[in-house]
Amino acid sequence: MIEDTIAAISTPLGEGGIGIVRVSGTGAADIAGKIFRAGSKINFLNENRKLIYGHIVDEKGVDLDEVLLCYMKGPHTYTREDIVEIHCHGGIVPMRRVLEQVLARGARLAQPGEFSKRAFLNGRLDLAQAESVIDIIRSKTDRSLSLAVSQLKGNLSKKITELQNKILGLLARVEANIDFPEEDLEENAGEAIIREGEKVLKEFEEMISRADTGRVYREGISTVIIGNTNVGKSSLLNALLRENRAIVTDIPGTTRDLIEEVINIRGIPLRIIDTAGLRETSDFVEKIGVEKTRETINRADLVLVVLDAVRGLDDEDRAILELIKEKKALILINKVDVDEAKIRIKESDVRRLVRERPVLWISALKGTGIDRLEKEIFEMVTGGRVTGSDTVLVANIRHKEVLERSARHLQEAITGARQALPVDIVAIDLREAWEALGEITGSTATEDLLDRIFEDFCIGK
Ligand SMILES: Nc1nc2c(ncn2[C@@H]2O[C@H](COP(=O)(O)OP(=O)(O)OP(=O)(O)O)[C@@H](O)[C@H]2O)c(=O)[nH]1
Ligand SMILES: [Mg+2]
Secondary structure, three states: OOOOOEEEEOOOOOOEEEEEEEEEOOOHHHHHHHHEEEOOOOOHHHOOOOEEEEEEEOOOOOEEEEEEEEEEOOOOOOOOOOEEEEEEEEOHHHHHHHHHHHHHOOOEEOOOOHHHHHHHHOOOOOHHHHHHHHHHHHOOOHHHHHHHHHHHHOHHHHHHHHHHHHHHHHHHHHHOOOOOOOOEOOHHHHHHHHHHHHHHHHHHHHHHHHHHHHHHHHHOEEEEEEEOOOOOHHHHHHHHHOOOOOOOOOOOOOOOOOEEEEEEEOOEEEEEEEOOOOOOOOOHHHHHHHHHHHHHHHHOOEEEEEEEOOOOOOHHHHHHHHHOOOOOEEEEEEOOOOOHHHOOOOHHHHHHHHOOOOEEEOEOOOOEOHHHHHHHHHHHHHOOOOOOOOOOOOOOHHHHHHHHHHHHHHHHHHHHHHOOOEHHHHHHHHHHHHHHHHHHHOOOOOHHHHHHHHOOOOOOO
């Protein structure tokens, strides 16, 4: 049982119609009783889960704000504790003043994610579900949202528990032999571990192989547009955004600072950065821009290289293509809208330099080839695999690592069974595989791990 009462402002700090101060714990009702004056003769304690009109007052009885208060009696609440939510006016000062009163009457300021941590500790959500809450808040596209909602519903947890049960089944077969630890694994049991174990291992592998796609939906892809000056990089960003975000001029060196935007490509959030054109330069400011671009390329998941069809390939373009040798990249020949006679780039020359990478002709100005480009990007980052919306996708890198660790233990157990190792050794590997999986749902998570997960949350959640 957690004894203390926590409080925080749960809405963003800024101007808004309403702002909510949330209080959770054994003292929540008591604190509300001291600072809330209902508008009529209602006792809010008798009005579970209803909004009651009134005022928050300070120690001297002076009104701080006109509010609606909602008292929610545990255990049917987010944290399973008594919760009071005070809906004040959404301004920094009213919310702060109300929070101050709550803290002055005995609550303590909640840590980031502490409401959700309590929801987990009190058995309201398992760990994967609690993690999905922050994914919902941070989702960038419809698809990332629906993935996170599915996880909150417990679909991932269900799958993980199924896998755990299958491993337990294997363990039971091994342990039937364990009374005779000196013995090697009984012939039949050994075969069963190999046969059934391989099946379970396949399920692991499928989940792991789809995890990168899940991660792409959850985190997005960091993409950078590079190329010589004046080739149309900013125009391409605008074409992808379908709005005029970046400044486009015919003066080389227009873009100096990096511009970052998020676009939605078939449900995948693409965090896309327009850069300063890469060229040898003596302009000091531009030099800094070019240096930044190099760093950005190193950090990016995907690079879009823009070439200018009119200007043709030059040494600088070749240098740029050299720079991305190790990166996932698409090569775009821009300005295909001009008269054919003006085009000085040969696709075969480009292809020779970039080997198997896709080369597309586009016009950033007219929007030609942009759909095709989006299709290529989607296929590149998902491996062309379309996953149905009811498929359980592992989207969190932490979950993927746990699955990999668990799979390794299972593999060890199978190998052990193949070599007819003593039963207790095979049993240890199976138990470790089972235990690792519990880190996803939290059944075997350590205090340390929990701290690490919840400290990444926002305040008030
Ligand atoms: N004909 C044609 N002109 C284009 C196209 N894309 C860009 N341009 C023109 O090329 C010039 C440079 O475009 P920007 O988008 O500013 O090029 P940039 O690569 O961002 O240039 P810097 O930021 O200076 O490196 C502008 O005059 C654009 O109108 C295109 O598809 N067709
Ligand atoms: Mg530009």
